[in-house]
Amino acid sequence: MLPELKDLNSFRDALLRAPGPDQDAVNGAADRNGQLTKPPGALGRLEDLAIWYAGWRGDARPQISAPQVIVFAGNHGVTAQGVSAFPPEVTVQMVMNFEHGGAAINQLAKSAGATMDVHALELDRPTADFTAGPAMSEAEVLAALRTGWDAVDATADLLVVGEMGIGNTTPAAAIACALFGGDAADWTGRGTGVDDAGLANKTRVVAEGVALHGGTGDGIEILRRLGGREIAAMAGAIAAARVLRIPVILDGFICSSAAACLADIADGALDHSVAGHQSAEGAHGAVLAKLGKRPLLNLGLRLGEGSGGALAINILKSAVACHSGMATFAEAGVSDG
Template identity: 55%
Template sequence: MTDESPFADIRGLIAGMPGPDRDAVAMVRERDAMLTKPAGALGRLEQLVEWLAAWQAKGQPSLDRPLVCVFAGSHGVVARGVSAYPADVNRQMLDNFAAGGGAINQICAAYGLGFKVFDLAIDLPTGDICAGPAFSEKDCVATMAFGMEAVAAGTDCLALGEMGIGNTTIAAAIYAALYGGDPAHWVGRGTGVDEAGLARKTDAVAAALVHHRGHLDDPLEVLARLGGREIAAMAGAILAARLQRVPVVLDGYVATAAAAILHAVDATALDHCLSGHVSAEGAHAEVLERLGLVPLLALGMRLGEGSGAAMALGLLKGALACHRDMATFAQAGVSGRDQG
């Protein structure tokens, strides 16, 4: 049967995703065996370099142009009191990023990372998911396409983050739709709501699931009905990165919701992705386990804005530096294991 839905092209791109480059991984392992250290002594750092090589399709992987992309959106559900902050903070935080005042600005400067922020109609909230769809399927696909175009040519590793008051409520609704169970299980405190705010947030997720009942079997429809522009754009960016052979580092609870949508469509869709950190928010650790992602860092962070993913990129830079610049046994005049 021909798929004539707005999502047909997205499904086609997912079906055509490339796999890892095994020859590149073999080249990394060959060099690693010559470095002045016992085999496996750097643990997961060695695996990270192999991962970079596999998805860049390069035996000598690079991190010359890593990029942190933050997608910003606003949500109609905020009017239901689900956040400790008003929607006005969205515009104010974009101004703060532009002025270099955000935490993410400092992390990117410290590690030499490129940084871009994308304003996804920040002054125009999506629909209230408790009363209707977030946006139409057509608009959802267009937003995914925007996210795909955000992956700049020459980027060799992409870190994805977001900013949007109310978007932990949106993420919780997506997880509840994908995985089932009590909506309260997926709801956390986000920006720090009190008990009453937490109850409103849980009620909003439960109401959204009831309202959209019968239309949540397709993960892409889940995205359109319950998602947000920043989540759709991140899903598009993840897919575009795969097609362009750019490895991806995911940020926290909300960014992972975008990844979870793609994973629900195709279980191999996140093979080129790493989890930068496990968030203090909600059931993020459980979601990562469901996705088969082992986080690089566990720092109790819940800021969003790509901060955990950017910190993880710093770790990746260290791993690659060891692989690229460490002396070999021959260069250092050090006896290898088979030399006695």
């Protein structure tokens, strides 16, 4: 059961108090893994994934039958500074495409047997330009966090969150730079494909935002000052899943930057998550390294929408299916040595 988010401190408190994995289930799953009809370690990382998943679901022999994909959409005031190759109107158009089933994420969610939900967050009212002041007020970031928090289906057994928001690699880069340090150029990439002049301009914008807001508070305060509504909603959903002990597959650079805000608040805040993929956005690998997450896939994706995370659902499903469906040596009547 999720607690009510009354204010930002109640969000922080919920994350700090979130339960860990069920150690009995971890031990039971590890014991079962050692008895399956295969040489020890023969399924490589799939074995670790299955045991990890079992612990968070509290079941030594789990199944994945109800994955959920949620896409959040938001618009950004900072796009007025020319940081994207596309206009903000595309956000609205793509939301309609999601709702009509025409986007890549619709196909990937369907292929993975996942339900898909779309939440557009005040697209007619972009966040403020973070080079001039905070992107959101406390009330605005709390509302966005609540949207994500409330969007998670408590009956889901796996979660992927994605985003749509023209210009949102800019706030993602600013968040990463503010949280992890370094130069703006270390974290700023081409996003939807800006040219060299566009990249230089985008890097300038990120540097100005970090100079204004960096070092002003924890991950949630950085999220408020430099983020966007859809980024905050992703953070809210990932946090809700942590409280509900629903495993999460992280998507790309923007999703990982949202997750990093949670990791800054509480040790272990992302223990229930794995990285679905490493995207082609240059700094994504660096963010994953900072978070201690090794990606499951590396296919050159740079779409967003939750696409890489959704694609990885079947990897995790396969890991769990092998773990729970394979016979043990005793069950199969096979000699184990």
